[in-house]
Amino acid sequence: MGPQPPRGAVKSLVGPSRKEGAAAAVVLVPLAPRGSSGLCSPRSALTRHGEILPPPHPPQSGLGRNSPGRQLPRLTCCCGQGARRGRKEQVLLGHLLCTRPCAKPSTFSTSFSSHDILGGRGGKEPLSSPGGPGSRRSNYNLEGISVKMFLRGRPITMYIPSGIRSLEELPSGPPPETLSLDWVYGYRGRDSRSNLFVLRSGEVVYFIACVVVLYRPEGGPGGPGGGGQRHYRGHTDCVRCLAVHPDGVRVASGQTAGVDKDGKPLQPVVHVWDSETLLKLQEIGLGAFERGVGALAFSVADQGAFLCVVDDSNEHMLSVWDCSRGTKLAEIKSTNDSVLAVGFSPRDSSCIVTSGKSHVHFWNWSGGTGVPGNGTLTRKQGVFGKYKKPKFIPCFVFLPDGDILTGDSEGNILTWGRSLSDSRTPGRGGAKETYGIVAQAHAHEGSIFALCLRRDGTVLSGGGRDRRLVQWGPGLVALQEAEIPEHFGAVRAIAEGLGSELLVGTTKNALLRGDLAQGFSPVIQGHTDELWGLCTHPFQNRFLTCGHDRQLCLWDGEGHALAWSIDLKETGLCADFHPSGAVVAVGLNTGRWLVLDTETREIVSDITDGNEQLSVVRYSPDGLYLAIGSHDNMIYIYSVSSDGAKSSRFGRCVGHSSFITHLDWSKDGSFIMSNSGDYEILYWDVVGGCKLLRNRYDSRDREWATYTCVLGFHVYGVWPDGSDGTDINSLCRSHNERVVAVADDFCKVHLFQYPCARAKAPSLVYGGHGSHVTSVRFTHDDSHLISLGGKDASIFQWRVLGAGGAGPAPATPSRTPSLSPASSLDV
Secondary structure (H helix, E strand, O other): OOOOOOHHHHHHHHOOOOOOOOOOOOEEEEOOOOOOOOOOOHHHHHHHHHOOOOOOOOOOOOOOOOOHHHOOOOEEOOOOOEEOOOOOHHHOOHHHHOOOOOOOOOEOOOOOOHHHHHOOOOOOOOOOOOOOOOOOOOOOOOOEEEEEEEEOOEEEEEEOOOOOOOHHHOOOOOOOOEEEEEEEEOOOOOOOOOOEEEOOOOOEEEEEOOEEEEEEOOOOOOEOOEOEEEEEOOOOOOEEEEEEOOOOOEEEEEEEOEEOOOOOEEOOOEEEEEOOOOOEEEEEOOOOOOOEEEEEEEOOOOOOOEEEEEEOOOOOEEEEEEOOOOEEEEEEEOOOOOEEEEEEOOOOOOEEEEEEEOEEEEEEEEOOOOOOOOOEEEEEEOOOOOOOOOOEOOEEEEOOOOOEEEEOOOOEEEEEEEEEOOOOOOOOOOOOEEEEEEEEEEOOOOOEEEEEEOOOOOEEEEEOOOOEEEEEEOOOEEEEEEEOOHHHOOEEEEEEOOOOOEEEEEOOOOEEEEEOOOEEEEEEOOOOOOEEEEEEOOOOOEEEEEEOOOEEEEEEOOOOEEEEEEEOOOOEEEEEEOOOOOEEEEEEOOOEEEEEEOOOOOEEEEEEOOOOOEEEEEEOOOOOEEEEEEOOOEEEEEEEOOOOOOEEEEEEEEOOOOOEEEEEEEOOOOEEEEEEOOOOEEEEEOOOOOEEOOOHHHHOOOOEOOOOOOOOHHHHHHOOOOOOOOOEEEEEEOOOOOEEEEEEOOOOEEEEEOOOOOOOOOOEEEOOOOOOEEEEEEOOOOOEEEEEEOOOOOEEEEEEEOOOOOOOOOOOOEOOOOOOOOEEOOO
16 A cells, blocks of 8 residues: 555545535545556545546456456544445545544545546646645645535536646636616516606606616616616615605605525615615614505605604504604504505695505694604594495595595595584594595596696596596596506506606506607516516627516617517516527427517417426527427427528437426537536537437536536536525626626625636625526626516616726625615616
8 A cells, every 4th residue: 555645635635514415515526646556535536436437448457347456445544433435425534434533644545546546537747736845735736627516415526627727726706897787677566556756856766676766768878768777776675665755855765574595584664865866864664664664655744854654564553753863753553454555644744644455544643743752643534424435545645725535446536525523423533623525536447546646736547447547627527538558557656747748657567658648658668477588689789588477578778678579378488599689489388489580579480398397498509409408307409490490309318307407508519518406417419419428527628608507617606605506596607708697596696707616706796686586698798787586577787897898887796695785876
């Protein structure tokens, strides 16, 4: 037996924690020195049993397959405790396997030759350590052939490319490139109210996901309405409601409750911020609200000194706050029914109105002005009397004469007038003024979702089922009306812009601009359900999205507008452009996949492979093949015509033991790398007949046209410590091969250097999404990154700023898995 390695060398090979299930548990498998006689690293010997190494040369020097010199070793600690080969034992050194306390260094009994371990790789000289020939590590700091990580206890081995002599030479630290939020597509109108206002500057303010968007209809380059965007990004979870201060500058926004990546609760809170500087002025109610902030309003009569908030707890707590101090002045349980709207009377801040499920409540706030907690709130319930009591009262508005109009689920507008209460019926509030119904007008078929008081004193109402906008004069006389096109959905919110211009938010997450006479056109559009499919055009700044709303949408990244959309009739989960850009393939959740002409939008191919959902479709870089990854564990390969319009089955890649999650083509268009749901990394020779390449070591130097597989040597550093294998949903390497963007399950987008082959690699972290980020892709010129939110149905377009690139410096992002800066100004 040859000399044993020094203790220091053994420790250098052990690496970090060996605990199974830790994603960052990375093991280096070193090569044996050339010319050694039977001596090799114990780690190398162990790896041979669990992983497929290069095929050995024919037996030499009398070493046959069953020769003693080819048997796997039994690891032996100095105390005599041994361990036979097994999957667990393959990742542990002998002294780590020992269960007895041992003060002596471990000894290993091996009989491998370098030829057996290298499998004919060639006789490369070992690398010397920086310590020189006299160093204790100099003989054992050898070139590695693989690294190993664990996901849910499953070992994943990745072979190191031959061009990398040492992992130390790989880049470390976050990338010099940064991201700046350029545009947000979408508007949250499907399930929220109090979400559309116009500021004094003329900017339209609304929200989606965790971002409050300030849209400039007339300024800067942009979409069909001109326009540009700024973004307030101080919230840590989805924004639920907005209120604008009477000065038209300050904004209050309330968020829902949530949890962070470690499972710690994120409490609902209200932010009061300056719309000009995007700086947070006050944080109100942290720890005081439950579940979320459902509705809020500024007082008007006293220049916005107070803020009324209703939370989403079972009792829907109603509270009044001092805006300048952030202190609570009064609080009361309002009702167990849903509260949909709240507002101060513009004449008297002591009068507060709430409405919602089967109720209108008139509140009197008295005492405790400026004194935290000393105020009192008393309630009078609106009595419907001879009028039918509606199931919901979603909205109300105060008229200049002091009356109140309510819109309800029956399509009626009720006028509530002020009157003295009967002194013979004492109660809380005594003989103070109260409100009663004085008039009713049937305005819409179906529910009324929005009421808006215009500057000229007229009122606008927005219908749900009938999608009508109606302008009402004195006495609720209809003056003018318009109908919103069906594909935009029902009216959710109305805001008055400059002149006669109106802004309308819809239930299908569109923001429309126009007037009653000329009609309305969209300026902001978005999806309405969970998003998964994303691909970018091969030579234009366009991208395509699809999701659970069954819509396939092509977006113009330069004009920030929707180019076209079609109804797929089924859920779209994945898509990819042909290299010519003439057609696009779309995978559906039923096993069907379509090929559409991007100009005519016509379906040129409609094929079904199996009955399981399709998770990935990818054209080869030369456009000759199309690979389709399915949840039936197979990859279907099709030959494609030069224009991409015709496809014919070429073969199937069969060998995965779980559903396909990601795949990439080699640059020569002949090979595929694929990942599956059980964390396999497999390689396929497509041109050679869709054959599985069982010797994965031979694919270590293959160059890939794209890199979207989440498992592989070049990207294993993106996985967080302790990952369960589902933390990363999508990954994309830039076309210039400098950075990797990652979409995680914690609402974050990460930017890493490429290659990212160091455990726990640092990254730049960007927030804004309110749900798991499902996909990321770079545009063809790497100028922008597109990211998709899952349940929040949002699309973010990030500008990529290089170290020496043009453009303003963005707000400094977080360098740890924490939140993005409170705000950013993107121009």
